[in-house]
Amino acid sequence: METLRERKKQRTRDALLRAAVELFTTRGYEQTTVDDIAEAVEVSQRTFFRHFAGKEEAALALQELVVARFVEAVRARPAAEAPLEALRQAVLQGWETLNEVIESVVPVETYLRMYRVVESTPVLLAAHLRRDMETEDTLARVLAEREGLDVDADPRPRLAVAVFGGVMRVTERAWSTGEDFSLEAMRELTISYLEQVGPALTESWRTR
Amino acid sequence: METLRERKKQRTRDALLRAAVELFTTRGYEQTTVDDIAEAVEVSQRTFFRHFAGKEEAALALQELVVARFVEAVRARPAAEAPLEALRQAVLQGWETLNEVIESVVPVETYLRMYRVVESTPVLLAAHLRRDMETEDTLARVLAEREGLDVDADPRPRLAVAVFGGVMRVTERAWSTGEDFSLEAMRELTISYLEQVGPALTESWRTR
DNA sequence: TGTCAACTGTCAGCGGCTGACATTAGCCTC
DNA sequence: GAGGCTAATGTCAGCCGCTGACAGTTGACA
Incomplete structure (x- = not known):
C-alpha cells in the first residue's frame, strides 16, 4: 500500500505533466513557460523543477x-x-x-x-x-x-x-x-x- | 575583391570561433559562458549573438x-x-x-x-x-x-x-x-x- | 503527542538570449 | 573630401530556464 505522502506527490507530478502536455499541444512548446504550467496546477515554479529535471x-x-x-x-x-x-x-x-x-x-x-x-x-x-x-x-x-x-x-x-x-x-x-x-x-x-x-x-x- | 568592412566582420567571427573552441576544449562547454568568449575577443556579448545564433x-x-x-x-x-x-x-x-x-x-x-x-x-x-x-x-x-x-x-x-x-x-x-x-x-x-x-x-x- | 523527514514556497541570482536605441566607422556619391 | 547612408558594434533593460539556500508546512512513525 502506498503512503499518503507518495500519493500526493504522484498526483502533483501527474497534474504538472497533464497541464504541460495540454499547454504544449495547444499553445506550442516555445510559447509555454514553466510558470504557465506551474500556475495551471497552482504550485510554485520551484516545485515543477523538483518533479522534472527541466x-x-x-x-x-x-x-x-x-x-x-x-x-x-x-x-x-x-x-x-x-x-x-x-x-x-x-x-x-x-x-x-x-x-x-x-x-x-x-x-x-x-x-x-x-x-x-x-x-x-x-x-x-x-x-x-x-x-x-x-x-x-x-x-x-x-x-x-x-x-x-x-x-x-x-x-x-x-x-x-x-x-x-x-x-x-x-x-x-x-x-x-x-x-x-x-x-x-x-x-x-x-x-x-x-x-x-x-x-x-x-x-x-x-x-x- | 572583398571590402574592408567584410574582412573586419569575418575577422571578428573567426576570432570568436577560435576563442570559443579554445575555451570549450580546455575548460569544457558548460563551464564556458558566452561572456567569457566575448571578453576573450574584447567584444560585447551582443556582438557574439550577432555572429552566432547561439x-x-x-x-x-x-x-x-x-x-x-x-x-x-x-x-x-x-x-x-x-x-x-x-x-x-x-x-x-x-x-x-x-x-x-x-x-x-x-x-x-x-x-x-x-x-x-x-x-x-x-x-x-x-x-x-x-x-x-x-x-x-x-x-x-x-x-x-x-x-x-x-x-x-x-x-x-x-x-x-x-x-x-x-x-x-x-x-x-x-x-x-x-x-x-x-x-x-x-x-x-x-x-x-x-x-x-x-x-x-x-x-x-x-x-x- | 512530539520528533523527524519529506514536500513545498519564497527569494535571490546566474546564464542564454532578444529587442530597442544610440554610437561608431566604412562606403559611396556629388 | 564633405556629406549622407548604412552596416557593425555597444549599451541597457528585460524575459525565461534553472539552481542554491533557507524557511514553513504537513505527513510518518515511534
Whole structure:
C-alpha cells in the first residue's frame, strides 16, 4: 500500500505533466513557460523543477513511458528469435498495446499530438534523438547478451540496432509529416519500411 | 575583391570561433559562458549573438564545415556509382581532405578535440544529432535525384541514408570512446564498420 | 503527542538570449 | 573630401530556464 505522502506527490507530478502536455499541444512548446504550467496546477515554479529535471523532460515524459515498455518487450522476446526479428516484433507489439501504457495518463490522441509537437520543435527533436541513442545503447547490450557477445568487442549489435533505429526514425518522420495520424497508419508504415530496407540496400533502385 | 568592412566582420567571427573552441576544449562547454568568449575577443556579448545564433552554433561550426563539404562530395560522385558506394567514397574522401577545410581555421587536432567535446556534452550531442537528421534529409534528396526517384513517394532513398547515418554514428562513437584519436583510426573504423553492417543484418551472429 | 523527514514556497541570482536605441566607422556619391 | 547612408558594434533593460539556500508546512512513525 502506498503512503499518503507518495500519493500526493504522484498526483502533483501527474497534474504538472497533464497541464504541460495540454499547454504544449495547444499553445506550442516555445510559447509555454514553466510558470504557465506551474500556475495551471497552482504550485510554485520551484516545485515543477523538483518533479522534472527541466521543461524538456516534461515534454518527453510520455514518450519515455512507451520507450521503456518497448525495451522491456525486447527483453521478453524468445531467445531463439533472430535479433532484428525481436526488435520488429517488440515494436509492433508496442503499437498494439499503446493504450495500456498511455491511457492512464492522457488520452492516446493527446499522446499522438504530443508526438508531433516533439517532431516539429527543433529543441525537442534534438533531445528526443539523444534519448534514442541512449535507448540504442541499451538495446545493443540486450541483443549482445541474447547472442552471447561482448558489446564492446563486437560492433554488430550496435550496428544492427543503429540500422533498426534509423529505419524507425524515417518511419516516425513519414508518419508525422503525413496526413493519417492514426495508430494503424503508424503500424502499417512500420511494417512497410522494415520490409523495404533490405531491398533498398542491396538491389538497384531502378529495377523495381 | 572583398571590402574592408567584410574582412573586419569575418575577422571578428573567426576570432570568436577560435576563442570559443579554445575555451570549450580546455575548460569544457558548460563551464564556458558566452561572456567569457566575448571578453576573450574584447567584444560585447551582443556582438557574439550577432555572429552566432547561439552558444551551440559556435560549438558546431567546425563540424558544419566538414559536413557541408561531405554533402558536396556526394553530389560530385559519378552518377553511375551505386548510392551507398557514393556515400562511402564521399566519407572516406572527406577524412582524407580534412586538412584543407579545417586547417585554415584551427589545427586539425583542435578539431578532433572539439569533436569529442560534442560527443561527451549531452546538449551538444543532441544538437549534433538533429543536424545529422537535416543532413540526411538533404542527402536523401541528392540520392533520389541521382536515381531519378521522387523522395516523397519512394522511401528507399531516406531508408538508405538513415542506415548509412546510423552506421556512421556508431563509428563516431566508437572512435570518440576509444583510445586512438587519430584520423587514421577514424578512417579504418569507417571502412571496417561499413563492411560489417551487411553481415550483421543478414547472417547469424553466432556463426562468425 | 512530539520528533523527524519529506514536500513545498519564497527569494535571490546566474546564464542564454532578444529587442530597442544610440554610437561608431566604412562606403559611396556629388 | 564633405556629406549622407548604412552596416557593425555597444549599451541597457528585460524575459525565461534553472539552481542554491533557507524557511514553513504537513505527513510518518515511534
